[in-house]
Each structure stands twice: as C-alpha cells, then as structure tokens.
Amino acid sequence: MTTGLQEVARRHEAEVKAVSGRPVPRGEPILELRGLQKNYGTVEALKPATVTFLSGEIHAIVGENGAGKSTLIKLLTGVIPRTAGEVLWCGDSVQLATPNEAIARGINAVHQEVVLCPHLSVAANMFLGDEMNRRGLMRKRAMTDAAQGVLDDLGFNLPANATLGSLTIGQQQLVATARAAMRGTRFLIFDEPTAYLTRQESAQLFRLIRRLQGEGVTIVYISHRLEEVFELADRVSVLRDGTHVGTRAISETNEGELIALMINRTIEQIYHKEHFPLGETIVETRGLSGPGFADISLSVRAGEIVGLYGLIGAGRSEFALGLYGRQPLTAGEVYWQGRKVEIGNERKAMELGIALAPESRRDQGLCLNLPIGLNINLPVFRRLTRGLTINRGAEAANADRQIRDLKIKTPSRRVLASAMSGGNQQKIVIGRWLSHGAKLFIFDEPTVGVDVGTKAEIYRLFARLLEKGAGIILISSYLPEVYELADRLHVFRQGRLVASHDYRAASHEEVLAQAINA
C-alpha cells in the first residue's frame, strides 16, 4: 500500500476545515497583521507592524539579528502573546493564543534546529502525536508504508524505517518539512531552513516548497541568504530593529536595495577582503590523517586566510578537530613555526597558540545556561587567577572588553548565553579567543545562522587578526564566503584534499564541481 502526500494530508481535511476558516482564493489576503506589536517591558521587540500575506504566495522575511523576525514567528505560532494589534486569519480576527490554536487553524512552522525525536524512526516522527491506531494499538506497518509513500512522493529518497538520528541534519529538516506538510497545513513558516543543509538538500527543500505552494499552501520563508530569497520568493518583507520597513514584489527589487533596507550598508562592504604581506609559516601539516580525513598536507602563513571548502561531512571539521588535538591522529606530522610538534590534546593546542571556534555553537561552542562572561573567560581563567582565587576585577574587565570590542548586544556580561541571538553567540565563541594571544585561528562555519551585518563584522575582525600577524583557517560550506576571503582555497571531498586554488584563481563552478565530484 502506498499513499502520496495528498492522501495522507486528506486525513485531516475535515478537522482543519472545521476551525481554520473559509477557503481563500489564491492571491487574496489569507493572513493580515494590523498594527501587530510586542513589547517586553519597555523594550519594543516588534513595533506595530502591518503586513498582508496573500494566499498561495511565498513571502520571504529578511532582517538582521534582533530585527524582530523570531518575535514575529513566535506571535504567529502562538508561542508568545501579543501586546497590541490585530491578526486576521481568512478575514476573521483571531487570538493565536496557544501553539495548538495556531496548528488547529493550519499555521505551522519548520524550525532551523530540528525539534523531533532522534531515537525514533522517520515514520514514527512523521506521525508523532498523530498516530494511526486500530483498537488502541498503533498500526506501525501502515504508518511506515504511508510515510514511505509521502517521502517517495516528495522525491526525498529516504527510508521511512531508518532512525531519524542516523540521518544528516539536512535530511532531518526534510523530514520535519514533510511532517508539517502532512498535517493539512495552510500556512507554513520556514525559519532559516537551509542553515545546515548542503546544496543538494537545499535544492530538494526548494522543490518541496514550490510543490506545497502549488497545492495552495502559503509559505513564509525566513532566511539570511538573499540569493535564496530571490530564487524562491514572490514577495519579501524587510524588518529592521523591530520595525517593518517595507514589502516589495521580488521582481521589483534587487539585492542591493534589500541590503540597504536591512542595514543601510552596501554589498561591497560585506566581504571585506584586505591583503596583507604574508609572513612566516605558522603551521604546516604533512600527510595528516585521522578519523574522517586522510593525507592532508597544507600550511598557513602569518597574514593569510586559508579556506577549506567542501560539503558537510567532507572531513574539514574533522581535520580541524584533529589539528586541535580533540581527535587522535593516525598518521602525519604537524610543524608549528617550523618545529615538529605533537598535539595530544586541546590544552596543548591552546598553549601553542591555536584557537578554535567550532562548527556547532550549541553542541561544541557555548555553555548555554551560563553567563556570557563565563563563556568568554573560559580559556583564560588560569591567567585571571591570583593565588587561589580569580581576580574578579580582571575577570569582569576581560569579559566587558570583548563585549564592547565585538559589539555583543547585551545589557550585561551576566546574561545567559542562551538568551543571545545566533550572531551574538558566534561573537561570544570568537571573543573567548581574542584575549588569548593565539597565532592560528580556526573558524569552522563562523557565519551559519548569522545575519548580514554580523557577517560583515566577523569578516572585518578577520582582517584585524591578520594585521596582527595571525593566520586563519576558514571552514565554510558557503562558497562565496571562502571564495571571496581566502588567500588560498583548498577543496575537500570525502575526507581528502582534492584541489587547491590561489585567491580567485578558479571559477565558482570549477570549485563546486571539485567538491561534489561532478
């Protein structure tokens, strides 16, 4: 028995219709915000916003961190109550007071971080909370078949009986989307869905989004990547500092205008590339091998950015962790400023002068439920210690200096890291190494989930580090970033270094082809 998306979704047709309001013809307003507003105390998170979403459109929302995008999503999905204003759903005023109300009306969201159960199967996740039952027992086989039908129908090529946790983050994202699509959703919000996806996965997701649009679902698409907005959206709304600064038809605007609306800054100022005279070689690896990477030989000189490009899982992060002493090496040598060294653990790497801003801020980067100040000072507490105790003044001063220098938006170093936006969290991870006096900085995907303005700040920071004589290894899955910034670009594929290019020596297409072996 196989069923496609339509059949599975039809299970909910009746109940969704009962509460979700009358049908709205394509192109007519389905959701209208009238002066929708959210204050936290005296802070205006979202100033009165009036936006109309048209039935069946893909409506992108762009804005920097803190612009109010998350607040808007939370208001629409019933996670937080509004302060003032009105929301019209299919012409009727609605409260959207709870997540269940939003879901019952057919409003759903797919979040950047997948919130599903990694230990259950794909099928079990797709039917979670909505299981097919017969006489109180779950019809496991039927659900697996139905889920497989939906996945095949969507062209995902994923096994429905696989454990969700065994899939890549990107594949999990696709499952989460399929799950939302199955539930009679009429209004689907994507919150930066491609942040962790490879190109192929993104392409699959886009196909799915267009298909849902074709079936009459209204899509709200939130992204930092403007090129995606232009590829996908019909209209785009821009938020800045909690203000809705405008909505444009995509055909009537361009990247430059959007950026100007978002940040009052031109596109040339984002990729801030300065060339510095190259100094001595800081680090050199010869035939370095370890779990997930083999035979990597490369070097980094003072004043140089070495870019490592490849798909997720190509072995770049593993190489970085190996070089940093976190993973055991199986073969090869590391030369630090010309001297052969054994980097047995992270502390040895730190002592040499290597700093690592790891790939996942949440899993590897931050102690989320601890204050910003502690997170910043973590590597340098030894230096801040006088006798038995920490010098509290120096501790505070170091944290405050990084917060000030990096413009981390927080009222105090005592605020928990979990309260920070992606961009500010990244700044905390980076800031922790700035007072450490490192010579080699490894940045692994430093701009994932980071807005354009913060990106530009991070790139300028690179230049500052290079100027002081440091070297940088920049790992990124986002080609324009490594392409525009790296003095030397290495391409990784399946754990090996397959090609190397000087600054802008190869075309985008060439580099991409090498990364995917096309």
Next chain:
Amino acid sequence: MSVETVESAGPTPKRGISILFGLTLLGLLVVLWLLLGLATNAFWTPNNISNLLRQGAMTAILAVGQTFVIITAGIDLSVGAVVGFTSVIVAWLLAAGVPLWLAIVATLAIGVLIGVFHAFGIVRMGLPPFIITLATLTSLRGIGLLITNGSTISITDEAFTNFSRADFLGIPSLFWMVIVVAIPAYVFLHLSRFGRYLFAVGSNSEAARLSGVNVNRTIYLAYILSSTCAAFVGLLLASRIGIGNATQAEGWELQAIASSVIGGTSLFGAVGSVHGPLLGAFILATINNGANLLNVNSFWQRIITGLLIIVIVYFDQLRRRGSR
C-alpha cells in the same frame, strides 16, 4: 535576538542560584524557627538548638560535597555508604592502636580513593555516574560488614568521642565543622577557577573541553571532594555515636541530594551554590526536629520532606521560567 537579551536583563543568576532565592530559603528557615518557637516551648532551648545544629551539620557537609558533583551534571549515590564505611575504618584503625591523627588522615585518604575510583569509572570506563556510585553504595556496605564481621566496633578513644559532644563559644563543635568545610568550599566554588570549570563541565562538557578546560580532571575533583566530605562526615558520625558500623547512615545520600536540590541545585547541572545546600540541610533538620517536638509521627516527617522538595523546586522552576 536582542529582544530576548533584554528580557533576561533582570536579575539573572550569575553563578548558580541568585541571592534572592538564597534569601527566600533563609526566610523559610527563620519562619520555621519562629513558628516552632510559638508552637512549642521546647524549641528555643539551648539544648534543643545545639541538638538541631548537630543533626543538620552532617547532612549539610554531605550536601555541599554532593552539590559539587551535581553541578557537573553527575550524582553521587554512595555518600551514605561512604559515611558508614569510613566510620568502620576509623573505629577499626583506632582499635588496632593506630594513633588518632593517623587514623583520621587515613580515613580521609580512603574517602579520596573512593572518589578517584568513581571518577575513574566515569572518565575511563565510560560508566554513568548513577551506576558507578550505585555500585559502590552496595559494595562499600558489604566490605564494611565483612571487616566487622557484621557487628560493630566500639571506639574507646575518649578524645575522639568527646569531640562531637564538645562546644566552642557555645556552639556545638559539629556545627563548627560545617563552617570549616563551607568556607573553603565557598572559595573553591565561587572564587576559584576550578569552580567555574565545574559549572562549565556541567553546562556543556564539549564546549569546556574545546576551550581548554581539563574536563577529566574537573570530574575527578568533583567526585573526590564529594567522597572526602562523606569520609569526613563518617569521622564525625563515629565520634558522635562512638562506634563503627557499616549499616549506619542509611539513606543519607538521599538526604544530601534533597538538601542540595532544596538549596537550588539543578540536577541538570551548571546551577548550584554552597549556601543553598547548607540552608537546605538545616531546613530538613528543622522539620525533623520540629516534628519530633510536636510529637508528629515520624512517618509524616518523610511525607513532609517529600512535599517540601516538590514545592520548593516547583517554585524555583516558576521563578526561572519567569526570568526567561
């Protein structure tokens, strides 16, 4: 989002629990004392107060050690068994004619070794803290019973047994021991870098590791401190009851965990303090003491303790949610 940033701009816990929560607990303790003073004449007598302080002291010391472990997102179920076991050890050593000072040092050293063993199981063998400390909980009692052949060893050293009955400046010496433990514990947890490391490991050990924190050493430290505190309590107990018996201190690990949790420590790690578990221990001791004075069935004491854990932790949860 900067929005959320500002949301939590209010009183945010810097390290562990906030001052406000500590004051609430202290308030609760004072209210309990005032109410008991009104309800019964026997409460505010010097005899009863010093009795209360003695009762609370041992749990308090266990709870402080336990808190170090819980902050790293671990648990030490063995502390009660360690107390019983070390009471046997010290009694045994004294009976064998070992000088008092050496017996004390050796007993504390055994506490250190037990902690080392726990951390070894966790760090090297990859066992969950719950399992390795559960294993020592049962086996230490067994070893203790083997040593004594199932009976008790009496302690004849009067200098040792008099200690627990002595007062200093009108305060029982056992309570002074709380202060002797609490002050270095406070310096360690709140003022030294090792305290910061405990919180970091409890919050995200991978992030701590990549930031150059010696995670393994931090875990060793936490478990060594916990079982050394327990061995210290074993000495105090042996002094108080004048015997070594491996079945003593049954269930004290739960008292210690309860005190710690009432004192605001989060079992998920990275939240806790030194003053919290101290207050928690004395709140529990006061409830027991008061219930005895009021002739409340001792079974009720257990029920009240259970309810108190739920109520206090629930209010703490509400408070945390509110500040998010």
